[in-house]
Amino acid sequence: xxxxxxxxxxxxxxKFLGAAGGGxxxxxxxxxxxxxxxxxxxxxxxxxxxxxxxxxxxxxxxxYVTEPQKAPLILLTDRPVQLETPxxxxxxIFTPNEAFYVRWHLAEIPNSVDLAEWKLRxxxxxxKPMAFSLSDLMQKFKPASVAAVNQCSGNSRSRLQxxxxxxxxxxxxxxxxxxxxxxxxxxxxxxxxxxxxxQVQVEGLDTGAGPKGMGSNRFLKSxxxxxxxxxxxIVAYLMNGEPLPLLNGFPARLVVPGYFATYWTKSxxxxxxxxxxxxxxxxxxxxxxxxxxxxxxxxxxMKTGKVKTIPIxxxxxxxxxxSPDGSSKIPxxxxxxxxxxxxxxxxxxxxxxxxxxxxxxxxAAELGEDRGTYSFRGWQAAWTPKTPGxxxxxxxxxxxxxxxxxxxxxWNPGGYLWNKIERQELVAGKAN
Amino acid sequence: MMSKRSKIIFTTVVIxxxxxxxxxxxxxRSGSYGSTNSTSIGQGATPVFALDAKYDVGPYPxxxxxxxxxxxxxxxQSFCFTCHSxxxxxxxxxxxxxIWEAEVNKMMKAYGAPIPEATAKKITAYLQEHYAxxxxxxx
Numbered sequence: 207x208x209x210x211x212x213x214x215x216x217x218x219x220x221k222f223l224g225a226a227g228g229g230x231x232x233x234x235x236x237x238x239x240x241x242x243x244x245x246x247x248x249x250x251x252x253x254x255x256x257x258x259x260x261x262x263x264x265x266x267x268x269x270y271v272t273e274p275q276k277a278p279l280i281l282l283t284d285r286p287v288q289l290e291t292p293x294x295x296x297x298x299i300f301t302p303n304e305a306f307y308v309r310w311h312l313a314e315i316p317n318s319v320d321l322a323e324w325k326l327r328x329x330x331x332x333x334k335p336m337a338f339s340l341s342d343l344m345q346k347f348k349p350a351s352v353a354a355v356n357q358c359s360g361n362s363r364s365r366l367q368x369x370x371x372x373x374x375x376x377x378x379x380x381x382x383x384x385x386x387x388x389x390x391x392x393x394x395x396x397x398x399x400x401x402x403x404x405q406v407q408v409e410g411l412d413t414g415a416g417p418k419g420m421g422s423n424r425f426l427k428s429x430x431x432x433x434x435x436x437x438x439x440i441v442a443y444l445m446n447g448e449p450l451p452l453l454n455g456f457p458a459r460l461v462v463p464g465y466f467a468t469y470w471t472k473s474x475x476x477x478x479x480x481x482x483x484x485x486x487x488x489x490x491x492x493x494x495x496x497x498x499x500x501x502x503x504x505x506x507x508m509k510t511g512k513v514k515t516i517p518i519x520x521x522x523x524x525x526x527x528x529s530p531d532g533s534s535k536i537p538x539x540x541x542x543x544x545x546x547x548x549x550x551x552x553x554x555x556x557x558x559x560x561x562x563x564x565x566x567x568x569x570a571a572e573l574g575e576d577r578g579t580y581s582f583r584g585w586q587a588a589w590t591p592k593t594p595g596x597x598x599x600x601x602x603x604x605x606x607x608x609x610x611x612x613x614x615x616x617w618n619p620g621g622y623l624w625n626k627i628e629r630q631e632l633v634a635g636k637a638n
Numbered sequence: 639m640m641s642k643r644s645k646i647i648f649t650t651v652v653i654x655x656x657x658x659x660x661x662x663x664x665x666x667r668s669g670s671y672g673s674t675n676s677t678s679i680g681q682g683a684t685p686v687f688a689l690d691a692k693y694d695v696g697p698y699p700x701x702x703x704x705x706x707x708x709x710x711x712x713x714x715q716s717f718c719f720t721c722h723s724x725x726x727x728x729x730x731x732x733x734x735x736x737i738w739e740a741e742v743n744k745m746m747k748a749y750g751a752p753i754p755e756a757t758a759k760k761i762t763a764y765l766q767e768h769y770a771x772x773x774x775x776x777x
Contacts, residue, residue: 254703257731258771270730274695284701285671285723313722314669341689358761369731371741411668415721420750422721449687452695491748 208573250437256374261364265376266294276452277304279367286310286412287453290378296528296547298317299574299582300353301381303445308453309358309379309467311425311488312414316473319411319457326393326441330479340457341444347388350440353581355382355465355549356470359493359518363621367455368505370621377526377628382549382582387442393477394431405430405480408460411473421487427469428484429462435519438463438580440567441474462532463580464520464551466622468493493518494620501623502616512597521551522625523611525558525585527604538594538634544571547582550605558585563598565613565627591634600629655680672697703728706775712763717753717761727765732774738765 253267261267270278273287282288289308295301325337338346360378363372373379394406407428416422431435443449443458450456455472462469468488482491494515495501500522503513525548536542548555554576559568574584591597604610613627706713718724733741742762745751752760753761767773 254728254776255731255774257774258733261731269701271699271701273698281701281725282729283723283725284699285725287698313671315698316668317670317696317698318667318692320692321688322690322692341691344689361768364731369733371730371733371737374729374731413668415720417750420748422749422751452693456693 215620220371244549255366260369261374261376261378265378266290266364266374273306273308273453276308276453277302277479279305279307280285280376280378282375286313286315288373289453290375291381292378293528293531294376296526296582297545299547299577299584300383300446303383303448303451304456306356306381306451306454307358307379307384310412310453310472312412312416312422314413314415315455316411316452318454319473321457324457324475326475326477328393328397328477328479331400331403331481332394332479333372333400334396336393336397338393339518340562341441343388343441343458347392349385349386350389350437351384352440352461352463353382353578354461355380355521355547355551355580355582356461357381357521359466359468359622360620362624365615365624365626366617366621367615368617370617370619372621382547384447385434385440385442386444386447387440387458387461390436390439390441390460390477391618393441397479399431399479403431403479403481404483406436407476407478407480407484408469408471408474409476409478410455410459410471411475411556421492425471426484426486426488427471427493428480428486428489429469430483431479432439433446433491435462435465438482441477462582463578466493466518466521466551468518489517492620493622496618497623500614500616500625501618502611502614505617505619508619518620518622519551521549522623523550523552523555523605523609524548524599524625524628525555525611526628527560527599527601527630529631532630532632535633535635536591538591538636541588541590544587544589544599544601546585546601548585548603549580550603550607550609551580552609553606555583555603556577556606558587559604560587560589561600561602561603562589562591562597564598566601568602573631591632594636597632597634598629599632601628602627667694670697671700685745699723704762706768708764708768710760710767713757713760714764717751717757721749721751723743730769732769732771735766735770738762738769741765 256267259378268281270297271281272278277416279289287310291305291307295412321340328336361379362377364374393530405428409426414422439462442461458474460471460474495518496503497516507513527546527547548558558571561568571585571587602611609626615626616623739762
């Protein structure tokens with residue numbers, strides 16, 4: 207025990223104690239012993255799934271599990287590893303590495319990486335194929351840092367109606383970090399991209415048991431070389447100033463600010479310049495969205511087979527209330543500070559508003575420090591529940607391109623792009 | 639239905655494949671899953687960062703879910719588990735029969751899962767019988 211305690215950093219120990227202690231204090235203050243008795247009388251077994259209605263919880267319903275280098279997170283699947291970040295970790299603008307969600311596609315993911323052997327290769331349609339060690343990346347190139355949100359394309363998939371198959375994420379398949387590494391364009395320049403090249407393909411250390419040439423064997427993603435998003439793309443070897451956990455892509459991963467995480471290849475080991483557009487499974491068949499406003503369609507339209515699809519790219523604007531989280535009563539007549547986060551893959555979030563009347567009237571929240579265009583932006587707003595009762599708080603963000611979070615749901619067969627206005631029920635009770 | 643003999647051959651092949659797969663994993667030091675103490679919340683310290691060292695986290699823990707009792711369960715466990723955890727099944731919301739059929743077809747056609755036609759039908763029927771809105775139970 208003692209050695210484990212010593213291994214925990216002082217910061218994370220305090221965080222754990224803080225979270226547990228705060229939660230207990232609030233629970234006993236607001237509910238008293240009667241509620242505990244009631245809870246045990248009506249004890250229900252833990253849910254193993256939610257549906258066929260929308261998952262009503264902020265997070266997914268899986269159990270908490272501990273994986274190497276990670277704090278206890280919510281399990282979706284163990285093989286390949288998919289773990290969701292609990293809501294309370296979003297009280298900070300930067301998500302701790304140990305709490306950052308995990309999503310691998312194929313089961314044969316790296317358990318170890320020998321840095322003496324590991325190389326990042328730049329190959330394909332280049333003048334001079336290159337192979338960089340981690341120390342090459344750290345020492346031969348000027349480090350660049352960016353704060354950026356990494357969000358799974360299927361974040362919040364469990365909200366869709368009708369439900370769609372796939373990873374049944376709640377809202378926690380996202381995280382924000384300061385990523386430090388080498389600019390992708392500098393690596394491409396070092397190898398010399400030949401004229402007539404179309405795309406850059408990325409591949410990491412994961413493989414699958416499926417047959418060669420199929421999506422179940424290799425995970426490959428590509429972006430057009432002319433895509434402006436590549437100008438901000440880096441090969442990151444530090445996450446919040448520390449080496450990446452293996453489950454988050456040690457020793458280096460691609461960071462494409464503004465884009466969904468499907469392009470942020472983990473344990474990146476091959477950068478390949480292609481002469482023709484990539485038509486592998488992960489570009490041609492998977493991670494595609496209807497070519498419609500907001501990427502939404504209906505099951506009926508999908509059945510016609512006429513819905514044109516395009517690869518998913520940027521993240522639509524979203525915002526979340528993180529606290530209070532509805533797990534305890536709040537006192538009526540007293541000020542409460544509503545706190546949360548917002549982000550958009552299309553540009554800086556420049557407005558967050560809250561509503562306590564179902565969206566009829568909106569009040570601007572105060573925005574936190576600007577940490578970069580594609581970072582989480584914190585927000586807070588004072589709010590007073592005047593009388594005891596139930597309240598529903600809605601949060602809506604707007605980005606600098608004028609994109610406003612809509613109140614209509616999204617539906618597509620992949621379960622991508624969910625960004626409907628979030629609501630949190632809060633119960634106000636008499637203050638003693 | 640498989641004859642008893644072909645069942646034995648099939649089981650032997652599956653075991654041989656699993657063993658061979660295990661050897662490949664061991665060499666690649668990738669895709670290793672084991673039964674580490676999943677209830678422990680003790681965290682390993684971040685290793686001191688050396689640029690020529692080997693970083694190894696050991697096997698990732700397995701959390702094998704309980705699947706519904708019934709005809710087809712064994713086929714699900716052997717074929718689906720080749721590529722992924724059966725948590726992919728238990729995690730899903732109750733899904734209509736047509737969606738389960740489409741999922742099994744996707745695994746075969748889009749992902750290339752080598753499942754014999756008769757086995758695929760059995761797997762589909764099992765999923766439809768236990769994981770649809772009209773029959774899904776907590777496990």
